[in-house]
Amino acid sequence: MTHNDAAPSRKAPAKARRSRLFAPFILAAILAGGWCYGWFWLRGQAEQRMDAQAADLEARGYDLSWSARTFSGFPFRMNIQLADVRVAEPTGWALRVPQLKGEAAVYDLTHWVLVAPGGVVLTRPESGDVTITGEALRASISHVTEYPPRISVEGAKLTFVPAPGAKPFTLVSADRMQLHVRGGGPDDQGAVFFKADGAKTAFPGLLGRIAQDKTASMILETRLSHVSYLRGRNWAAAVKRWGEAGGQITVQQSQILAGDAEGKAKSGVLGVDSDGRVTGLLSVAIKERADPSQPIRTPEQALAAAAQAMGQEPVIEADLRFDNGRTYLGAIDTGPAPTVY
Structure with a gap:
């Protein structure tokens, strides 16, 4: 065998090493693509569940509505921002939130932290509205498969102001x-x-x-x-x-x-x-x-x-x-x- 005949066999390992060099990058690209797809799929699921819940409540005489909805937080969180939120039940109790921000980890969409930076308005049947504002007003909801779910509400420097003509709170x-x-x-x-x-x-x-x-x-x-x-x-x-x-x-x-x-x-x-x-x-x-x-x-x-x-x-x-x-x-x-x- 001549020197030139043996040369290709000595270069083969170098080519194999170069192909292995790109393998981590290829794997990372696949994982990133899968994560992107998964995040947008979860966003779609969140939208569908919210719409289905709103329709179910409306059929039972309740109201869950908003004027605008946006999602963000890619890649590790699922953030939602709602404008002009209204939750009401048939007897007249209602809660209006001018701006509501929510946040959850993308791997656990059953635990949400909510913030109402502009406060909320509580409607009492036959007693009128009460505007609740403060330096901080936030809530968390988890264990949604339990009844009732775990709900925590916290506020700081809160004021409760009845609307003109409303009964005291x-x-x-x-x-x-x-x-x-x-x-x-x-x-x-x-x-x-x-x-x-x-x-x-x-x-x-x-x-x-x-x-x-x-x-x-x-x-x-x-x-x-x-x-x-x-x-x-x-x-x-x-x-x-x-x-x-x-x-x-x-x-x-x-x-x-x-x-x-x-x-x-x-x-x-x-x-x-x-x-x-x-x-x-x-x-x-x-x-x-x-x-x-x-x-x-x-x-x-x-x-x-x-x-x-x-x-x-x-x-x-x-x-x-x-x-x-x-x-x-x-x-x-x-x-x-x-x-x-």
Whole structure:
């Protein structure tokens, strides 16, 4: 064999090495193309699901609408921006959001974080609109296969302004607020946790007399039984169905602090009557220091003044009873019972 005959066999490994050099780039291009296709496919799926959900709600008398919708976030996130969002149910409750931004990881479209930079408008049937704005107002939704899904709402420096002619709202402002809803618990249980700090309130009845015009802090933690029955063509129908199934609210923690005044529910089980008013019994402790320079206006202030005169801590421990649309502290009628719908 001559030198020239052997030359090609010595060069073959070099060509093989050059082909292997391009293999990672070819593989990366294939993966990038697949990822691009997958992202746009997921965007299409998100659009279809939103449209299908809106159509389903409309068929049941609800409304889920928006004036504009855009997607972004390629390649690793799925971002959505909606304009003029409206969510409404048949009895008149509605939520309008001028601008809503949502974000989810592209590999988990069941967990969304939502932000409403322009605030929201809450419509209450027969009570009017309330505009809610603040430095921050955001929410997260996850575990959408559970009922109810996991929902968390948080806000900072919030103000609640009723529209002209509308009825007052129970909250006027809050430095910080959080609301958490959880489902999927054992024995068909759900949970609700609410907390507000630095709040100005406009409560009626007993709570209004505790808070007055002071800055208040509030906590409410409850568990709901038979939560899967809390469904219906609207909110009122859902609550009625839940109540007929034996649904109850177990209060685990409830407290309002406003200056020297304090109201605390230590235990209790509540329900809802056919008119949407709360029923049941709570064991409560109320502390309210009477101002000797001010006239006594309420039974609670009279009891507190009597306790102070005897050198005792002005704490009233009694049963708070919601019955027949009224609220009773022991034997004292303190005003209407709270309404759920």
